[in-house]
Amino acid sequence: MKRATSxxxxxxxxxxxxxxxxQAWSRFPALTEAGWLGAALLLALGLTVLVTLPxxxxxxxxxxxxxxxxxxxxxxxxxxxxGWVPLTLCAVxxxxxxxxxxxxxxxxxxxxxxxxxxxxxxxxxxTGGVPEIILAMAAGILGGALWALxxxxxxxxxxxxxxxxxxxxxxxxxxxxxxxxxxxWKRPGVASMSGTEPIDVSLWLPRLGxxxxxxxxxxxxxxxxxxxxxxLRRSSWGLKLRAVGENPKAATLFALGPRxxxxxxxxxxxxxxxxxxAIQVLGVYHRLLPSISSSYGYTALLVGMMASFRLGPVPxxxxxxxxxxxxxxxxxxxMGLDSSLSGVIQGIMVLSVxxxxxxxxxxxxxxxxx
Amino acid sequence: xxxxxxxxxxxxxxxxxxxxxxTLGETLTEKAGVINLxxxxxxxxxxxxAFAVAVTFDSPWLGMLGGMAVxxxxxxxxxxxxxxxxxxxxxxxxxxxxxxxDLAYFLGHSFSRQPGPDLGLWTIPGLGEVAxxxxxxxxxxxxxxxSLVAVFLCWWWMYRTEAGIRLRAVGESPRAAFxxxxxxxxxxxxxxxxxxALVGMAGAAYSLAVKPGWGRPQGCEGAGWIxxxxxxxGGWHPVRAALGAVLFAALQVSGIYLQDIFPSIPxxxxxxxxxxxxxxxxxxxxxxRVGWIQDLVRRHPLLKRFSRGWSFDxxxxxxxxxxxxxxx
Numbered sequence: 214m215k216r217a218t219s220x221x222x223x224x225x226x227x228x229x230x231x232x233x234x235x236q237a238w239s240r241f242p243a244l245t246e247a248g249w250l251g252a253a254l255l256l257a258l259g260l261t262v263l264v265t266l267p268x269x270x271x272x273x274x275x276x277x278x279x280x281x282x283x284x285x286x287x288x289x290x291x292x293x294x295x296g297w298v299p300l301t302l303c304a305v306x307x308x309x310x311x312x313x314x315x316x317x318x319x320x321x322x323x324x325x326x327x328x329x330x331x332x333x334x335x336x337x338x339x340t341g342g343v344p345e346i347i348l349a350m351a352a353g354i355l356g357g358a359l360w361a362l363x364x365x366x367x368x369x370x371x372x373x374x375x376x377x378x379x380x381x382x383x384x385x386x387x388x389x390x391x392x393x394x395x396x397x398w399k400r401p402g403v404a405s406m407s408g409t410e411p412i413d414v415s416l417w418l419p420r421l422g423x424x425x426x427x428x429x430x431x432x433x434x435x436x437x438x439x440x441x442x443x444x445l446r447r448s449s450w451g452l453k454l455r456a457v458g459e460n461p462k463a464a465t466l467f468a469l470g471p472r473x474x475x476x477x478x479x480x481x482x483x484x485x486x487x488x489x490x491a492i493q494v495l496g497v498y499h500r501l502l503p504s505i506s507s508s509y510g511y512t513a514l515l516v517g518m519m520a521s522f523r524l525g526p527v528p529x530x531x532x533x534x535x536x537x538x539x540x541x542x543x544x545x546x547x548m549g550l551d552s553s554l555s556g557v558i559q560g561i562m563v564l565s566v567x568x569x570x571x572x573x574x575x576x577x578x579x580x581x582x583x
Numbered sequence: 584x585x586x587x588x589x590x591x592x593x594x595x596x597x598x599x600x601x602x603x604x605x606t607l608g609e610t611l612t613e614k615a616g617v618i619n620l621x622x623x624x625x626x627x628x629x630x631x632x633a634f635a636v637a638v639t640f641d642s643p644w645l646g647m648l649g650g651m652a653v654x655x656x657x658x659x660x661x662x663x664x665x666x667x668x669x670x671x672x673x674x675x676x677x678x679x680x681x682x683x684x685d686l687a688y689f690l691g692h693s694f695s696r697q698p699g700p701d702l703g704l705w706t707i708p709g710l711g712e713v714a715x716x717x718x719x720x721x722x723x724x725x726x727x728x729x730s731l732v733a734v735f736l737c738w739w740w741m742y743r744t745e746a747g748i749r750l751r752a753v754g755e756s757p758r759a760a761f762x763x764x765x766x767x768x769x770x771x772x773x774x775x776x777x778x779x780a781l782v783g784m785a786g787a788a789y790s791l792a793v794k795p796g797w798g799r800p801q802g803c804e805g806a807g808w809i810x811x812x813x814x815x816x817g818g819w820h821p822v823r824a825a826l827g828a829v830l831f832a833a834l835q836v837s838g839i840y841l842q843d844i845f846p847s848i849p850x851x852x853x854x855x856x857x858x859x860x861x862x863x864x865x866x867x868x869x870x871x872r873v874g875w876i877q878d879l880v881r882r883h884p885l886l887k888r889f890s891r892g893w894s895f896d897x898x899x900x901x902x903x904x905x906x907x908x909x910x911x
Binding site for chain 1: 620664667668669670673674675677678679681682684685686688689690691692693799805808811812815849851852854855858859861862865866869870872873908
């Protein structure tokens with residue numbers, strides 16, 4: 214009996230102690246968050262070093278080459294920013310679909326479809342100006358939105374999970390690109406992986422000084438960040454979309470029109486992805502290529518997951534990932550390594566964040582149970 | 584005539600072998616209630632590892648073991664993060680898919696376009712002379728035999744053993760299983776590993792038998808997603824899933840023949856043809872669950888007989904967490 218009470222008091226004591234401890238920690242929540250983020254980054258660094266070891270290259274030299282390749286000069290920074298624009302557009306669009314709890318993996322194909330529609334709109338014009346560029350962008354938005362709508366219809370009416378429909382449609386979009394490049398839109402004489410006939414310089418997006426990124430594209434990406442932020446946090450549409458995502462049954466009962474809203478979310482995300490594809494055509498490659506999307510759609514999904522689908526961190530993660538992607542072009546040239554290392558590092562970073570999240574959860578539960 | 588038929592059937596079984604293995608692996612994992620979305624990347628990384636090990640040690644069977652180990656390792660990572668650390672299985676699986684794919688291209692760079700050993704052919708003595716079966720199975724790649732044996736073993740394990748009951752209990756009703764003293768999370772992790780090993784075997788089957796060699800692209804990109812869709816098509820039953828895999832392989836092989844018949848259709852169309860087919864099959868399967876179609880099937884005598892015992896319901900606790908500390 215006595216032992217039992219003493220154990221109870223000691224338990225109580227330890228509980229108050231742990232409470233004090235948590236209080237001491239919770240006085241600086243920002244510091245705690247930073248500490249965990251640091252832990253995640255350290256874990257990511259460790260894992261990166263681990264996986265680069267078998268390739269025989271020095272890990273830190275490799276990382277230095279990556280960062281130098283993305284940030285080393287004004288031109289390189291411009292290229293990184295040119296990658297930041299489509300990545301941000303896609304990631305911001307994915308925030309909309311994720312608010313409705315949709316896994317829009319089809320974002321990759323929506324970028325491609327945007328590029329295809331944009332190129333199609335430009336084909337009648339040899340030269341042009343601002344109206345033609347705006348028309349081409351609108352066509353890109355339309356293409357992405359329609360491709361997303363297809364995945365949405367399959368989800369809402371066909372009950373096909375959007376992961377499968379989106380993924381299948383990604384491959385189909387790639388197939389359509391290849392067919393166009395090698396078929397109806399092939400360059401006179403030679404059809405090759407280098408794409409269609411380049412568009413006229415008068416149809417290019419205006420550049421920002423010496424950098425290869427266009428100020429118009431940057432402005433559009435910034436506008437998308439602000440617009441989606443306002444839409445999701447300040448509008449009733451965003452609130453209702455969140456309700457649809459959290460509880461579709463209740464949303465039906467409250468007449469929020471979940472089907473219509475899901476389709477709208479799909480189309481908004483697809484439109485932003487299509488705009489990204491149009492910018493790839495108008496501002497970066499100036500033609501349609503098989504690799505026009507540069508896998509920015511998939512990378513944007515990683516960005517969204519790393520940011521836990523909050524808007525705040527998205528632009529910064531996008532910038533870092535764009536630096537890695539652009540820097541990785543240097544790897545085959547300087548180190549004889551495959552450029553997919555940037556994808557490996559990005560994946561490891563997101564995975565590390567998830568592992569650290571999970572460990573925090575586990576520790577908290579253990580503390581509560583004790 | 585019978586010879587060409589036998590050849591076509593053999594080609595279908597060959598193309599189906601890795602799909603069958605991957606589908607069986609995912610079926611096992613999903614039956615235990617865990618979604619392993621990392622199939623596509625796992626297959627690629629396992630294919631790369633299997634080829635690299637086979638080249639380095641000049642032993643294709645050691646390569647296959649290496650591929651299986653990699654598949655199990657990725658699935659184990661998913662299992663630990665998804666089951667024990669409570670993170671979203673879909674999210675982690677998708678990250679692992681992309682990560683494993685890029686890792687395969689990165690680490691496999693030096694093995695790209697190299698000659699290497701493959702699993703060769705198995706000649707079963709005496710079988711070659713048997714009519715009908717002989718030309719199909721007499722002298723084929725061992726992955727064909729392996730995949731067919733695996734189908735039987737999976738079915739037997741799941742529906743004829745006590746361990747199989749535990750497996751299904753954990754996926755259908757983890758709380759009830761927990762109440763009966765089954766360690767739910769551990770069983771789930773175990774089937775993650777087993778399913779991952781089968782997926783790894785599928786990867787090895789690609790790089791050591793079906794499409795020998797390694798490169799970027801290897802040629803098996805997208806197979807993992809198809810396998811994931813076939814699991815749904817097969818209604819989470821190993822034999823039906825295997826039939827689905829054979830059906831898909833048959834469509835793929837017939838695509839190669841069609842390409843010769845219709846040379847005007849460009850090659851990319853045939854390359855992406857499996858994916859709209861995947862969407863359409865899923866559409867057909869899921870439409871089968873819609874109320875008015877089920878009513879129609881119930882009323883129509885012929886359809887009713889056909890649909891008997893053909894349930895497409897996923898394991899009830901698929902993708903759901905189970906935390907034993909929260910108790911029953």
